Amino acid sequence: MTGREPAPAAMAGGRSGGRPLVQKYGGTSVATLARIRRVAQLVAGARRSAPGVVVVVSAMGETTDRLQAQAHRLHSRPPAREMDALLATGETVCAPLLAIALDARGVAAVSLSGLQAGIRTAPHHRRARIVDVVPQRILDELALGRVVVVAGFQGVVADTLETTTLGRGGSDTTAVALAAALRARACEIFTDVRGVYTADPRLVPDARRLDGIGYEEMLELAAVGAAVLHPRAVEIGAAHDVPIRVRSTFHPRDAGTLISREPPVEPRQKVRGIAHQEDVAKVTVVRVPDRPGVAAAIFTPLAEAGISVDAIVQNVGHDGLTDVSFTVAAADLDQVRELLPGIVSGVGADGASIDAAIAKVSVVGTGVLGSPGVAARMFRALAEAGINIEMIAASEIRITATVPAAQLADAVRALHRAYELETI
Numbered sequence: 001m002t003g004r005e006p007a008p009a010a011m012a013g014g015r016s017g018g019r020p021l022v023q024k025y026g027g028t029s030v031a032t033l034a035r036i037r038r039v040a041q042l043v044a045g046a047r048r049s050a051p052g053v054v055v056v057v058s059a060m061g062e063t064t065d066r067l068q069a070q071a072h073r074l075h076s077r078p079p080a081r082e083m084d085a086l087l088a089t090g091e092t093v094c095a096p097l098l099a100i101a102l103d104a105r106g107v108a109a110v111s112l113s114g115l116q117a118g119i120r121t122a123p124h125h126r127r128a129r130i131v132d133v134v135p136q137r138i139l140d141e142l143a144l145g146r147v148v149v150v151a152g153f154q155g156v157v158a159d160t161l162e163t164t165t166l167g168r169g170g171s172d173t174t175a176v177a178l179a180a181a182l183r184a185r186a187c188e189i190f191t192d193v194r195g196v197y198t199a200d201p202r203l204v205p206d207a208r209r210l211d212g213i214g215y216e217e218m219l220e221l222a223a224v225g226a227a228v229l230h231p232r233a234v235e236i237g238a239a240h241d242v243p244i245r246v247r248s249t250f251h252p253r254d255a256g257t258l259i260s261r262e263p264p265v266e267p268r269q270k271v272r273g274i275a276h277q278e279d280v281a282k283v284t285v286v287r288v289p290d291r292p293g294v295a296a297a298i299f300t301p302l303a304e305a306g307i308s309v310d311a312i313v314q315n316v317g318h319d320g321l322t323d324v325s326f327t328v329a330a331a332d333l334d335q336v337r338e339l340l341p342g343i344v345s346g347v348g349a350d351g352a353s354i355d356a357a358i359a360k361v362s363v364v365g366t367g368v369l370g371s372p373g374v375a376a377r378m379f380r381a382l383a384e385a386g387i388n389i390e391m392i393a394a395s396e397i398r399i400t401a402t403v404p405a406a407q408l409a410d411a412v413r414a415l416h417r418a419y420e421l422e423t424i
């Protein structure tokens with residue numbers, strides 16, 4: 001195609017043209033060149049009605065997994081800095097491909113890296129937090145009437161210009177952070193499902209799509225495993241009041257799910273959804289002297305290393321000794337293994353064990369902990385399904401139980417049925 005589409009009227013006069021739209025397309029949506037072409041078509045459509053469009057892309061398909069596996073074939077614990085430099089390349093490839101596909105349709109576009117897009121992060125590798133967005137270059141490009149395609153998931157440390165990545169699934173966070181910085185009208189997260197469901201639709205075929213959900217419940221669902229949104233993206237959305245709409249690339253006419261301050265309808269049920277996490281492990285510090293300060297001595301080194309723990313259980317002590325168990329993300333296990341010997345000797349325990357064959361299932365909804373019967377129903381449903389609960393953790397709006405990994409799918413389905421979520 002040779003002709004260029006004119007710049008949308010609102011942008012033609014400069015940068016005063018109203019609030020832009022931010023769209024993000026995930027890995028499945030850009031997995032092949034044919035899909036990138038299809039995304040270019042959707043972006044071209046969006047540009048006709050928005051005064052400016054910023055598109056954030058993930059790496060194509062399974063690229064990030066493949067790069068990670070390659071590094072692990074060379075090294076059992078590849079240096080974090082090099083992993084960031086490596087993993088960032090997935091998005092670095094995809095952004096210009098989409099800009100090229102847009103140009104081929106006659107849509108003026110420019111691709112920007114995280115650095116060029118002004119994504120500044122804390123000086124940590126692998127799970128860096130965005131601390132600032134300097135969007136001047138994006139504003140300049142929008143003023144020229146271009147669609148701006150930003151490589152998601154990557155940022156830089158402001159003073160060193162070291163490349164960082166935002167954690168798996170972090171392109172969502174790039175998109176919402178840009179939407180906040182640009183005061184965008186909305187942030188649309190295009191993915192491979194039609195929105196946010198009452199449970200992962202891949203595990204629960206009769207899960208229902210939610211029309212709307214508030215930031216707080218969505219944050220909790222995301223934090224305990226609902227991979228459809230990166231938790232940090234929801235946090236930034238809530239802090240800056242960015243309406244986030246999760247939509248399907250493959251059914252673009254569907255309205256999807258709106259995540260916003262006010263859910264459009266009051267939930268009829270206390271329980272909004274069930275989330276699950278497979279990639280977790282249980283760590284037990286065995287025969288710990290039962291005296292004050294021991295818990296701090298176990299958890300402080302983990303906290304200092306940035307490792308979050310959940311579902312902490314201290315078994316009933318005997319002989320003045322007790323076992324302390326907790327769960328961590330499987331991705332943190334290598335680091336935990338390194339820290340454990342120091343922790344064990346520091347508290348005078350006998351040793352430590354790790355069980356990776358566990359999983360977590362969570363029931364999420366405003367006020368669940370304070371609602372009589374919600375917890376009881378959870379435990380009864382799991383018991384009736386023959387599933388043994390080992391550990392329990394709770395917040396105001398969630399109850400989490402660990403279950404054997406092999407029974408995870410059964411557990412999610414049993415809970416979905418127990419709260420009749422298929423009928424909402």
Ligand code: ADP
Pocket residue numbers: 025026027028029058169190191192193195196197198199200201202225226227228229273
């Ligand atoms: P993308 O590559 O587009 O970012 P992800 O794989 O990160 O996509 O997220 C979408 C996936 O999230 C879906 O394919 C689905 O299996 C999973 N998922 C987990 N929980 C939920 C939920 N409650 N609602 C919708 N999808 C969910």
Ligand code: ASP
Pocket residue numbers: 026027058059064065090152153167168169170171172
């Ligand atoms: N490509 C990165 C990942 O696979 C980031 C993302 O897709 O959001 O985790």
Ligand code: MG
Pocket residue numbers: 026169172227228229230
């Ligand atoms: Mg994702």
